[in-house]
Amino acid sequence: MTSATPFLLPVLLVAGVWFVAVLDGALADRAAGYGSGARRALSRTGREAARLLVAQRRTTLAADGLLRWAGVLALIVAAVLAAGVVPLGWEAPADLSVGVVWFNAMEVVAWAAVWLVGWGPNSALSLTGGYRFVAQGLSYELPHMFAIITAALGAGSLRMSDIVDAQADVWFAVWMPAAFAAYLLSATAMAFWGPFDAPVGRDVAGGAAGELSGVDRLLFEGGRRLLLVAAAAVAVPLFLGGGHGPWLPAWAWVLVKTLAVLALLVWVRHRLPVLRMDRWSEVSWIVLLPLTMLQALAVALVVLARGGGGQ
Amino acid sequence: MxxxxxxxxxxxxxxxxxxxxxxxxxxxxxxxxxxxxxxxxxxxxxxxxxxxxxxxxxxxxxxxxxxxxxxxxxxxxxxxxxxxxxxxxxxxxxxxxxxxxxxxxxxxxxxxxxxxxxxxxxxxxxxxxxxxxxxxxxxxxxxxxxxxxxxxxxxxxxxxxxxxxxxxxxxxxxxxxxxxxxxxxxxxHTEHTGHDHHAHHHVAMPLPGGLAMADVAEDRDGLALDVLNLPLGPVLPDWPAGLVLDVVLQGDVISSAEARVLDAPRATREDTAGGGVVRDLDVVARVLSVAGWPGPAARARSLRERVRAGAPREEVAGELTALARRVRRSRTLRLMLVGLGRTQRTDVADLLRRHLSRIEAYAGGQPTEASDEPAGLAVRDLGSRLAGAELAAARLLVAALDPRVPDTAEAGRTEGVGR
Incomplete structure (x- = not known):
């Protein structure tokens, strides 16, 4: 497995994207009251991809094609690179000593990516979508950073595999629940998914993605789901014990846990209306941010009490 | 191939x-x-x-x-x-x-x-x-x-x-x-779209695509900010038929807006939309959809179709009540909608609640009085209600106010109604 992981990663990510798309389509039909057969749900994703493959690419007047391409590609590249630090089993394709920081740096690329895609078409509603995402970033990023730093603090390391090792007995999700919850919320917001999809909302006619057609749209939508998969996958080593678990081998536990997190995120999307930042940022800054800071403080005290602070 | x-x-x-x-x-x-x-x-x-x-x-x-x-x-x-x-x-x-x-x-x-x-x-x-x-x-x-x-x-x-x-x-x-x-x-022949703009008008100003630069004006805080004139509609998701809002945007805040309906005089009066609960469900579906809650919105639409197709009240009552209860109970939706539009003399949450009450009353077999039907706003009064709203808020306000495009019996007396 070890030598194959770098090649396995893209395959697994695409499989994750497919899983998200299928589940999402099925839940959408179910929520609408039109039950969805399993076969229909399975084929729908392929059909949606096929329709974008055969569709013409159109663009707008005085559009900046370079920005649009840069944005779409950055989204995909950032998602793949972010997922690179996730241990598939015990070994990550790239087990960096600063894995947590690397992941955080890659996902921030999404800010630029969505902004560029929104800016590119020279369209007011697209641009609105773009800056909605930046506003969203200002709301989710700080709680997000405190959440992942709390996990690193608990393990005393920024390396993903060290964080996994520290959870051999107890998952971090168990004794840092606030950080875990904040992470899940911010992971959703980062992929502008679920209740945080105002940047590509229907009310602004698709927002940042509104003027994309054909392959452009396919790549953008794919990149967005890649980002979601990457964020869900990183939750596993950070909070859910990575490959630790009975009976199954480590890699199987990572897959099962990742799919479970993904299923949760997709399910939540259909439970909640969109969270607009003009209302949500208040909650984010007044409730979530202090909560994650307190969580970090509590974890720091526990680590000190265990004598893990001054190694 | x-x-x-x-x-x-x-x-x-x-x-x-x-x-x-x-x-x-x-x-x-x-x-x-x-x-x-x-x-x-x-x-x-x-x-x-x-x-x-x-x-x-x-x-x-x-x-x-x-x-x-x-x-x-x-x-x-x-x-x-x-x-x-x-x-x-x-x-x-x-x-x-x-x-x-x-x-x-x-x-x-x-x-x-x-x-x-x-x-x-x-x-x-x-x-x-x-x-x-x-x-x-x-x-x-x-x-x-x-x-x-x-x-x-x-x-x-x-x-x-x-x-x-x-x-x-x-x-x-x-x-x-x-x-x-x-x-x-x-x-x-695109005479009246208001969407076309041709390079020929700005030959003297060689800007990308012949588009003009934005003007600058004072925003609501008195700061100089770019002004964007933008027609919203008539082709937008969950948007009233034929409605065009000519808005002046600063950032995403609408500093002024004017509403008009395309082909207003030509609109036929005969309309099979029906009133009462069908319209309530239609408005609820639209507000929920604009609020980004597609599931219940689709549910409201499918119930609307069953009522329109003549399903007896008893058959749909349970589902209508369940829908209304679910929408009412959503704390997230309340957080997003409550007080929205207050500076525009409106409250989206309140408007939604009134439609939900009427749906529940219908489901419960109580008579719904025509008089307490939340009257749709006349289109000409819409613009003034949107000044100062953000784009997302404006979309919700338009959906909830349900401006009466003259496609109903009220067409003749839209003037001065504006409540």
Whole structure:
């Protein structure tokens, strides 16, 4: 497995994207009251991809094609690179000593990516979508950073595999629940998914993605789901014990846990209306941010009490 | 190519549909929404996401021009369907059943791709100098779109579009398989769209694409901020038929707005939309959809169709109550809507609650009084209600206020109603 992981990663990510798309389509039909057969749900994703493959690419007047391409590609590249630090089993394709920081740096690329895609078409509603995402970033990023730093603090390391090792007995999700919850919320917001999809909302006619057609749209939508998969996958080593678990081998536990997190995120999307930042940022800054800071403080005290602070 | 053929055929069963409702055809619009949803097809967010454009009702002069503009922005393979206002559910169903075969036809797709690339140049050549609103600065949202033809930007100035021209008129009769060729031919005459802006007006200012720079004006805090004049609508998801909001935007705050309805005088009065609970469900569905809660919105629409189809009250009462309860109980929705529009003398949450109460009253068998029906706002009063609102808030306000486009019996007395 070890030598194959770098090649396995893209395959697994695409499989994750497919899983998200299928589940999402099925839940959408179910929520609408039109039950969805399993076969229909399975084929729908392929059909949606096929329709974008055969569709013409159109663009707008005085559009900046370079920005649009840069944005779409950055989204995909950032998602793949972010997922690179996730241990598939015990070994990550790239087990960096600063894995947590690397992941955080890659996902921030999404800010630029969505902004560029929104800016590119020279369209007011697209641009609105773009800056909605930046506003969203200002709301989710700080709680997000405190959440992942709390996990690193608990393990005393920024390396993903060290964080996994520290959870051999107890998952971090168990004794840092606030950080875990904040992470899940911010992971959703980062992929502008679920209740945080105002940047590509229907009310602004698709927002940042509104003027994309054909392959452009396919790549953008794919990149967005890649980002979601990457964020869900990183939750596993950070909070859910990575490959630790009975009976199954480590890699199987990572897959099962990742799919479970993904299923949760997709399910939540259909439970909640969109969270607009003009209302949500208040909650984010007044409730979530202090909560994650307190969580970090509590974890720091526990680590000190265990004598893990001054190694 | 066989691969393309196979992909076309495979993709044709999951089309995205863009509905363009024409004022005065609310009943037909509901019928089509239902027909699309029950096939599990998705509604498109905009022209770029569209495979099938459905014009619901017979558009007048102004709507025709807008629809031609929108059609130009739809990527091939594409299909246009024009539905007569008197189309029966069976007609709608028959037309939609033909969609996959038509979309999967590779020859059609090829012709559409060519005509999509050509249409742009015709329009620019013919529409020269016919821009109604010359003061629209910094065009963007709905400005000119063109196919990825590197030469396109130049041909529009020089006017030597001859090499592509022959494809144009010959194609028009084909698309949509509708026989309404006269609609398609309108593409060349975009007098009143308010969406077109031509490079010719700004020859002296060589800016990208011939677009003007934005002006600067004081915003609500007294700071100098760019001003963007933007027409919102009439083709937006979950938007009242034919409504155009000419907004002045600073950032995403609307500093002033003016509402108008395209083809208002032509709108027919006869409307099968029905009143009472059907309309309540329609408004609730629209507000929920704009609020980004597609599940309950779709549920409200499907219940609306069952009521419209004459389902007895007892049969739908349980589901109506369940829907109303679910929407009422959502804390998230309350957090997002409560007090929204207060500075605009409105409250979206309150308007939604009133519609929900009426739905519950209907489900419970209590008489709903016509007098406490939240009266839709007259279109002419809409603009003043939106000043100071952010774009997202404005969308919710428009959905909740349900401006009365003159397509109902109230058409004659919209003046001065404004409550």
């Amino acid at each position: 066989d691969l393309t053929r196979a992909l076309l055929r495979y993709a044709a069963h999951a089309p995205h549909v863009l509905l363009v409702p024409v004022p005065g055809a609310a009943g037909l619009r509901m019928e089509v929404e239902h027909a699309v949803a029950s096939r599990r097809w998705r509604e498109a967010t905009g022209p770029a996401d569209t495979d099938v454009l459905i014009v619901v009702g017979r558009p007048g002069h102004e709507m025709r021009a807008v629809i031609a503009e929108v059609w130009r922005r739809v990527p091939a393979p594409r299909l246009r369907i024009d539905l007569d206002p008197h189309a029966r559910p069976a007609d709608v169903s028959r037309r939609l059943d033909q969609v996959p075969d038509l979309l999967a036809d590779p020859q059609r797709g090829h012709r559409e791709a060519e005509s999509a690339a050509t249409r742009h140049e015709e329009t620019t050549a013919a529409g020269d100098g016919n821009v109604e609103d010359g003061d629209h600065n910094a065009r963007s949202g709905h400005s000119e779109h063109q196919a990825e033809d590197p030469g396109a930007g130049h041909t529009e100035h020089a006017g030597h579009h001859g090499h592509e021209q022959p494809h144009g008129p010959a194609e028009h009769g084909e698309h949509g398989d509708t026989g309404h060729t006269e609609l398609a031919e309108q593409a060349g």
